[in-house]
Amino acid sequence: MRRTWIGTLIVLTVVAAVWYMLAGPAYSEETQRTFIGASKCKTCHKTEAQGQQYVLWEKAAHSKAYETLAGESAKAIAKERGIEDPQTAAECLKCHVTAYGVDKKFLGEKYAITDGVGCESCHGAGGDYSKMKTMKAITSGETEPASVGLVIPNEKTCVGCHNEESPTFKEFDFEKMVAKIAHPIPEERKAKYKAAE
Ligand code: HEC
Ligand code: HEC
Numbered sequence: 001m002r003r004t005w006i007g008t009l010i011v012l013t014v015v016a017a018v019w020y021m022l023a024g025p026a027y028s029e030e031t032q033r034t035f036i037g038a039s040k041c042k043t044c045h046k047t048e049a050q051g052q053q054y055v056l057w058e059k060a061a062h063s064k065a066y067e068t069l070a071g072e073s074a075k076a077i078a079k080e081r082g083i084e085d086p087q088t089a090a091e092c093l094k095c096h097v098t099a100y101g102v103d104k105k106f107l108g109e110k111y112a113i114t115d116g117v118g119c120e121s122c123h124g125a126g127g128d129y130s131k132m133k134t135m136k137a138i139t140s141g142e143t144e145p146a147s148v149g150l151v152i153p154n155e156k157t158c159v160g161c162h163n164e165e166s167p168t169f170k171e172f173d174f175e176k177m178v179a180k181i182a183h184p185i186p187e188e189r190k191a192k193y194k195a196a197e
């Protein structure tokens with residue numbers, strides 16, 4: 001009886017340790033907040049006046065990161081590693097989708113695995129910062145972004161996924177790569193917030 005107990009305990013510990021290792025990029029603080037999905041950000045971040053953040057993201061690679069896992073090269077990479085289906089494998093999903101491994105209770109109605117590397121992969125779970133009032137207060141400098149879970153991404157954010165653990169990794173030049181995904185708020189628009197300060 002006692003032996004089975006200890007056996008169960010060991011198995012549980014191993015399962016927990018493996019789960020932890022597979023958890024991918026750290027969602028430490030964000031796990032307390034809800035991931036709302038890129039389609040929610042779209043509401044306020046798509047027009048030219050706003051800077052078309054959603055449009056630019058949708059056209060680029062990050063939005064296709066989940067789709068990529070269904071392609072021939074993904075399947076070939078997976079096969080070498082004994083993985084049947086990359087679209088359901090933790091070894092691939094942890095960098096190819098948003099909020100992988102996060103408890104379902106923190107995934108909002110519009111959260112979609114098909115978003116791939118969505119806005120919240122870099123900016124953090126939007127549950128507590130995406131209200132108009134909060135967003136404006138951040139840009140005008142009244143609210144500290146981190147206090148509501150908004151991440152202003154930097155090189156460290158990127159290398160959480162762009163690293164040697166990626167089967168296709170070659171190198172990561174932050175300056176070059178960040179320029180490729182640039183989606184700034186137009187200067188004229190930002191100036192209004194500065195004037196209101
Ligand atoms: C959650 C993981 C993740 C994070 C964080 C992340 N990326 Fe990526 N990135 C990917 C994946 C996966 C792809 C490949 C998508 C595809 O082709 O399907 C990719 C592709 C790219 C590409 C296009 C491929 C290329 O070589 O031109 C660029 C540019 C890029 N990322 C830049 C960045 C920058 C800059 C950051 C940080 C601000 C960043 N990424 C953060 C996972 C991530
Ligand atoms: C540590 C994060 C990470 C993991 C784990 C990961 N990827 Fe990726 N993947 C990336 C990033 C970042 C890119 C884009 C830049 C690059 O190639 O490093 C990418 C790009 C790709 C591409 C597109 C390459 C191209 O040049 O078109 C394929 C296919 C791919 N990954 C398949 C997989 C498969 C299959 C798995 C699981 C066995 C996997 N990835 C696991 C981060 C990851």
Ligand code: HEC
Binds near residue numbers: 054120186
């Ligand atoms: C791959 C990581 C990544 C993804 C995905 C991403 N962003 Fe960003 N975002 C960044 C980086 C890096 C910056 C620049 C931060 C800085 O100003 O230092 C930024 C800046 C911004 C800004 C502020 C621009 C400014 O001028 O201050 C907005 C707004 C924004 N992102 C919205 C979005 C939205 C909406 C999405 C999804 C449709 C998204 N981002 C997806 C990395 C990302």
Ligand code: HEC
Binds near residue numbers: 050123126139152189
């Ligand atoms: C209800 C509208 C609304 C939604 C939804 C929304 N935003 Fe915003 N966001 C704004 C407004 C307004 C600003 C201020 C700048 C402007 O007017 O374009 C802003 C500013 C930002 C900034 C710049 C903060 C800074 O440092 O100045 C980032 C980054 C950002 N949003 C990301 C996101 C992401 C990611 C999502 C989805 C998770 C999102 N937003 C959802 C309205 C919204």
